[in-house]
Amino acid sequence: MMPSNLVVDRLLAQLLSLPDSSSPSIDLSLDRLLDTPDSLLLDRALHLGSSILRAANRSSRRRASLHNSLSWPLPSDLTIKVFSMLDSQSLCYAAATCSMFSKCARDPLCYADIDLTTVVPKVNNAVVSTMIQRAGRALQSLKLGIVSVPYVPFGPSLPLVYTIRNAVEVSNFSWNDKKTRQGKESPILTRTCLSTLSCDGAAAGKLLRRLHLYNLERMDSTSLCVALSACSSLIDLEIVGLHIELRQILVSVGKNCHLIERLFFESSRTGRDDSLKSPTCIELVNNCPHLNSLSLRGFKLHDCKVKTLVKGFRKLRYIDFSTSYSITGTFLRNLGHSSSGCLLEVLILRDCMHLKVMEVARFLTSIISGDFSCLRYIDISNKEGLASENDWYHRCYSSSSIPLKEMAEERPDISLVAEFPCEGSFIEMEQLTDSDLNNEVSIPSQLDSHSSGSSPILLADSSYNSDQGSANEDSQESNYRLYEESSDEQDYLIL
Numbered sequence: 001m002m003p004s005n006l007v008v009d010r011l012l013a014q015l016l017s018l019p020d021s022s023s024p025s026i027d028l029s030l031d032r033l034l035d036t037p038d039s040l041l042l043d044r045a046l047h048l049g050s051s052i053l054r055a056a057n058r059s060s061r062r063r064a065s066l067h068n069s070l071s072w073p074l075p076s077d078l079t080i081k082v083f084s085m086l087d088s089q090s091l092c093y094a095a096a097t098c099s100m101f102s103k104c105a106r107d108p109l110c111y112a113d114i115d116l117t118t119v120v121p122k123v124n125n126a127v128v129s130t131m132i133q134r135a136g137r138a139l140q141s142l143k144l145g146i147v148s149v150p151y152v153p154f155g156p157s158l159p160l161v162y163t164i165r166n167a168v169e170v171s172n173f174s175w176n177d178k179k180t181r182q183g184k185e186s187p188i189l190t191r192t193c194l195s196t197l198s199c200d201g202a203a204a205g206k207l208l209r210r211l212h213l214y215n216l217e218r219m220d221s222t223s224l225c226v227a228l229s230a231c232s233s234l235i236d237l238e239i240v241g242l243h244i245e246l247r248q249i250l251v252s253v254g255k256n257c258h259l260i261e262r263l264f265f266e267s268s269r270t271g272r273d274d275s276l277k278s279p280t281c282i283e284l285v286n287n288c289p290h291l292n293s294l295s296l297r298g299f300k301l302h303d304c305k306v307k308t309l310v311k312g313f314r315k316l317r318y319i320d321f322s323t324s325y326s327i328t329g330t331f332l333r334n335l336g337h338s339s340s341g342c343l344l345e346v347l348i349l350r351d352c353m354h355l356k357v358m359e360v361a362r363f364l365t366s367i368i369s370g371d372f373s374c375l376r377y378i379d380i381s382n383k384e385g386l387a388s389e390n391d392w393y394h395r396c397y398s399s400s401s402i403p404l405k406e407m408a409e410e411r412p413d414i415s416l417v418a419e420f421p422c423e424g425s426f427i428e429m430e431q432l433t434d435s436d437l438n439n440e441v442s443i444p445s446q447l448d449s450h451s452s453g454s455s456p457i458l459l460a461d462s463s464y465n466s467d468q469g470s471a472n473e474d475s476q477e478s479n480y481r482l483y484e485e486s487s488d489e490q491d492y493l494i495l
Helices: 004-016 020-034 039-071 076-083 088-095 099-105 125-138 164-170 195-202 221-229 246-256 278-287 303-312 339-343 357-368 404-410 434-438 445-451
Strands: 113-118 141-146 210-214 236-240 262-266 293-297 318-320 346-348 377-379 415-417
Touching: 020 039, 076 099, 088 099, 088 113, 113 125, 125 195, 195 221, 221 246, 246 262, 246 278, 278 303, 357 404, 404 415
Parallel strands: 113 141, 141 210, 210 236, 236 262, 262 293, 293 318, 318 346, 346 377, 377 415
Antiparallel strands: none
């Protein structure tokens, strides 16, 4: 007796080998056969038709994949190399093209640099987790969050804080409507979006070199610290617009990220985070000796702590304390005689409310006298004017008390930006043209290495706290409010 599978093969082969001219007769025959009260026969016909359709689709895909393999000029290893140069979104598009590309796009090397930043929410925790798992030990860079515009070269003038609410309003996205019309969960990253970095003995986090997070409103300090504890090889950390506490993050960085070279942290609430304490500064300096770029923007920083940081980091070349509320400028005294001051190339103190005109004058005088030989860029602009010596309510709108002309003559190699209200004048050195100023002041190209790529320039209203507190601050604890996430949040994969 002939085996049943061979019988089925022959029957199906005969059915499929019928000429096209007989298709009307086949339709009529099937109609007569199935036009019976026997429901079981009808169910079997539906099942058989579905099976034939699925098999035909599978065969068609295999044939297309074989054709692509034969016609694609690159071997798989070079294809993977090409895919590894694509951004994350383009990689996903390529993976959806055909089976061959999908197989190549799953290689860990293609996920070494993951960039999931978007203008509107499109990514959730499951997407991040899938990509991190695919990268595994090959993961080098991870960027997450909401940005308002595509990346542009980093500039010192504009704040980076940009809330997700503003972003979604532009795209007519309803923030209050958590579910889409199709019943799917909206793609929002929550506090657990980085948990995969700690899985499997921190296999993915151990070799991560760059971590950039933008405007993740549902991230909290505890979850981020857990993620940082898995990132022992981190050299570049950029945090913008997160509702987290400065002290907790710096404690975690000092404890876990001893190789850190660049730290960029911009507060989501300008002038309200007063959590940083002196012991945290000392611990950070002692545990992170390789730091050469430090940006703490929008925090309530006092000169005593800033002095500890700036003079403690011996390789520091880039400093940005823009919109820092309590800085007066006293930390600049004798900075040029320290090892960090000798290497300093960029100093940005833009819109520091308490920055005193006399401290700026002393600093520029020390530069004229020969200190800071490596310095190439200074920004002391202030939209409120500089503070007077005894009363910060009395603002200085004139640059007459600052030796700008002497600076231009003695140090023409330095780009000095000093924009104040009323006068509205930019102080231009020889290498600054009008077109440069119209396109924002550019930091010298040789310093681009400190920013390790590029950063998003995001627009937001930057308001100062009206508190006058610029005295010694260690006596007061922070009352910084942390964002609390609802426990019923769930994560969904949005494809």
